[in-house]
Amino acid sequence: MRPNKQELIEMLRVSGEDELQELYKRAYEVKKAYVGTKVYFRGIIELSNICSKNCYYCGIRSGNPDFKRYTISIDEALSEAKWCYGQHYGSLVIQAGERRDDFWTNYVSELIRGIKELSDGKLGITLSLGEQSEDVYQRWFEDGAHRYLLRIETSDRELYKSLHPADHSFEYRKSCLKLLRKVGYQVGTGIMVGLPGQSLESIADDILFFYDEDFDMLGMGPYIPHHGTPLAHLREGFDSAAALTMGLKLISACRIALKDINIATTTALQALHPEGRELGLLAGANVLMPNITDTKYRDDYQLYEGKPCLNENADQCIGCLARRIAAIGETIGFDEWGDSKHFYKRTEKQKTAKGR
Numbered sequence: 001m002r003p004n005k006q007e008l009i010e011m012l013r014v015s016g017e018d019e020l021q022e023l024y025k026r027a028y029e030v031k032k033a034y035v036g037t038k039v040y041f042r043g044i045i046e047l048s049n050i051c052s053k054n055c056y057y058c059g060i061r062s063g064n065p066d067f068k069r070y071t072i073s074i075d076e077a078l079s080e081a082k083w084c085y086g087q088h089y090g091s092l093v094i095q096a097g098e099r100r101d102d103f104w105t106n107y108v109s110e111l112i113r114g115i116k117e118l119s120d121g122k123l124g125i126t127l128s129l130g131e132q133s134e135d136v137y138q139r140w141f142e143d144g145a146h147r148y149l150l151r152i153e154t155s156d157r158e159l160y161k162s163l164h165p166a167d168h169s170f171e172y173r174k175s176c177l178k179l180l181r182k183v184g185y186q187v188g189t190g191i192m193v194g195l196p197g198q199s200l201e202s203i204a205d206d207i208l209f210f211y212d213e214d215f216d217m218l219g220m221g222p223y224i225p226h227h228g229t230p231l232a233h234l235r236e237g238f239d240s241a242a243a244l245t246m247g248l249k250l251i252s253a254c255r256i257a258l259k260d261i262n263i264a265t266t267t268a269l270q271a272l273h274p275e276g277r278e279l280g281l282l283a284g285a286n287v288l289m290p291n292i293t294d295t296k297y298r299d300d301y302q303l304y305e306g307k308p309c310l311n312e313n314a315d316q317c318i319g320c321l322a323r324r325i326a327a328i329g330e331t332i333g334f335d336e337w338g339d340s341k342h343f344y345k346r347t348e349k350q351k352t353a354k355g356r
């Protein structure tokens with residue numbers, strides 16, 4: 001059933017500790033019933049911080065000259081993937097700034113094929129590499145990637161325009177989500193919450209957009225102002241507790257409204273609170289993406305401020321995370337892809353419809 005917009009707004013408006021806990025609990029019950037309490041890990045490799053775009057909110061935008069640009073070599077990336085495989089992570093995510101040149105698209109192809117080879121096809125691969133052409137999406141899919149994350153950031157066209165330079169096309173971004181679907185990926189999207197000029201009504205519309213477009217996965221987080229951006233002035237008066245709460249309410253509202261999709265508890269939550277990611281799981285998320293990028297690169301991949309684990313390597317994080325997950329009574333889905341249940345239901349429905 002299509003979620004009711006007014007009810008979504010009410011959920012996003014909840015305040016007061018008791019009411020908030022009630023909302024999170026309600027979402028947790030839905031999570032238990034529809035997807036269970038296993039947390040799926042996707043090790044995330046931040047492959048490169050080179051980006052051709054200039055989004056006004058993002059710390060690695062091309063217009064920020066304040067740090068070194070890097071691209072991890074194929075060998076290094078493969079050894080990170082091997083580590084992931086050895087740790088029994090079911091999947092990994094390859095994330096980077098957006099680039100569309102041939103060198104880059106070939107580089108990614110080579111890496112995807114290499115990862116499939118070293119893991120005997122077993123490591124699931126999610127890509128988070130921005131807007132590309134249909135041909136490139138198709139090629140990477142054939143190379144072995146099977147999930148793709150592309151956040152819409154906001155489904156409100158005017159708000160989108162206010163946060164991006166004129167040559168960043170909202171329409172093309174939307175069409176990319178359709179192309180990914182057409183190629184056959186499990187498709188994830190998401191928004192930032194707490195953007196300047198964003199209303200609760202607009203966030204409720206985002207959730208309806210997720211429902212209408214039938215996405216399989218969501219990755220969402222609070223917007224956190226970064227000093228090297230045109231929105232740096234928003235750091236003054238930034239209320240990290242309120243931003244965290246808004247991020248958690250959004251997860252809960254999405255879980256309650258959309259039920260069987262995969263929802264990530266994002267690092268941005270942990271940037272705002274030491275237990276931010278556990279709180280995300282308790283508010284309804286079921287996927288966690290530990291950073292496995294070598295620490296020597298982590299300083300240079302700061303999309304927002306206060307990113308955690310800048311000095312902890314992957315080995316340290318894994319022990320820490322295992323304790324954190326156990327502490328909230330959940331288990332980790334080792335060696336499983338942990339695909340979105342929604343994806344299977346959706347594809348089953350399609351098959352049935354085709355068979356008719």
Ligand code: 5AD
Nearest residue numbers: 057058151222223224225226303304
């Ligand atoms: N605060 C929070 N999230 C951000 N992102 C980019 N900049 C910020 C920021 N300042 C998010 C965007 C992008 C994802 C990779 O990181 O939603 O899609």
Ligand code: SF4
Nearest residue numbers: 051053055058061097
């Ligand atoms: Fe590039 Fe993504 Fe940052 Fe925009 S949000 S500048 S596309 S890395």
Ligand code: FES
Nearest residue numbers: 309312316317320
């Ligand atoms: Fe990185 Fe705890 S998750 S050190």
